[in-house]
Amino acid sequence: MNISQDAAERLLAWFRENGRHELPWRQDRTPYRVWVSEIMLQQTQVKTVLAYFSRFLSAFPDVCALAEAEEETVLRQWEGLGYYRRARQMHAAAKKIAEERNGAFPETFEEILTLPGVGRYTAGAVLSFAFEKRFPILEANTQRLFARLNGLEIPVSTGPAQKILWGTAEDWISERVSDASPCALNTALMDLGSLVCTPQDPKCAECPLARECEALRMDRTVEIPVSGKKMLYENREEAAVLIFRRRMDGKREFLLLRYVEGEWWAGLWDFPRTQIHSEDARKELADFVWKTTGLKVQAEEELRTFRHAVTRYRIRLRTFCAAEFLKDAENVILERTPAGGEIRWVCEEELETFPLCSTGRKIAELL
Template identity: 45%
Template structure:
């Protein structure tokens, strides 16, 4: 048995993977040319929970608007969130903005080149830090994104869900053992590519895998059960109303969400719980009047830890100039005429449906 519980020596595993990468790997991703610390960092954060094909257009638009860490640090958070809208997990965008400011203020605009200093930045964990070191600096540092976890878990037949501390430690041991000293930039890309294109979550193409002969999951016929899935549990359901307050000329009333929590810092429709009278809420919050309310069909949006069932309630008003709005927290948005702010994805879909 090879080191770290692998059925083949780590050096042989890395050599086989790199030979495959030279022929079949992805060499023309937009963040690879040039692979600067800033560009690698943006791509790694975007790729968390999101596939490459989805990320590429967002990445290109983001880099076009924020071509450097200085540009990102200087931008208003609202604009950063607007360019992130649609990618979800908006804490990532808020952490990007905070980290960019720290890189500029504390590091003179240069990304640190040590694991410890990178992990001290908001939103950068061990795997993202390792990717920055390996891909941008060529420094030997293991990574453990979702694709790498799947490859390693199958190679060594690691039991259990990767979200537990014990399984995480085991996978990091494997990642450390397998990462070579030479061509580390290519190796980290290769293991991600293998997991994304060959060692896929369902229907892995084992016949095309350069590591197939040394894979314990394949030898045992357990590719479908490894790595273990997250234990299933019923997601709790939260129900609320979103107030679609409209005026023919002013547009739709939007309200900025609190900086933390769901859709943190994004613009959304005012929320009204089912135990609150929406007419009284409008009077108390905006000193305005709504003529009538019309409920729309309920919609569902699923988050990681719960499902949100929200019912839009549309209300028409007169004289929006009489309403008392808080600067930077509320605004009238004219759908189709104004540049959209950073909107929560379900709200964006709702408003686009109104325009169509």
């Protein structure tokens, strides 16, 4: 599409009046703060990230503080944001920056791309927002906006569509269009996509770029952007069990298992949990615990059922409580450990500090 200087001026005028200038990561645009915010915002809504960003920065105020932290501490601060691989990759990237650059954030596109978990969009966002360099960015909001402006009638995830969309992103920040900062232009485009060019019921009457919009001209703002195939969900039955023992001082300790690399929630902890394939969830759960830990338990009282989704699975998770171990804590010995995994008895009071998966946290709240 051809972008005029007048269109850029209208966009920036709208942004000055309506942009989300109050967002905390826009107050002090250091490379570290921009990077943290962009990783958090991947596949996560702004309103959700708002509750975590300041807390995370308080715990890890700079890249070296993040690098020096234990992974469990990082995951605990991340808990609730989901997609925990992001946190582990961010931790690995912080270590790389601390070790190779003495904590100084890289300033070139090629160097930033070498960081774990960083792709073209995130690298461009850091360079644009923190360093005021002319790098395009394409994320969910600008992708939708550019698809409508171009009247793009092919799925946005395809190679040809991505080429057009990235080309549009580059055109918008070119000096030919505007001498305004790339940070202002990119941020304005993101906010316009988020606040006006919304997925449903776009506010076309309020859009400063309405006269440039091909989808509006064709009366196809509902159909555009064109998505790919919809995900087909599969139902899945699971069960978890609370296993505890009583310490000499009367306090309870609960059995937790840590997920390993390649599993959902890798690096996080959970109560013993397994997929159920039959009508007898209690027996399957007891068999799983025996094979995994060497403990013979009986799932007795059923506590609560949780429903949630992970990738393509819609999961029904039933939770049970096992009979209490009456032996002293020192005498209840785990006879085996999952391959590559870890098992630990954790005092009830310490559960709050443990990085649990989201449903594990909900189970802990039943105590």
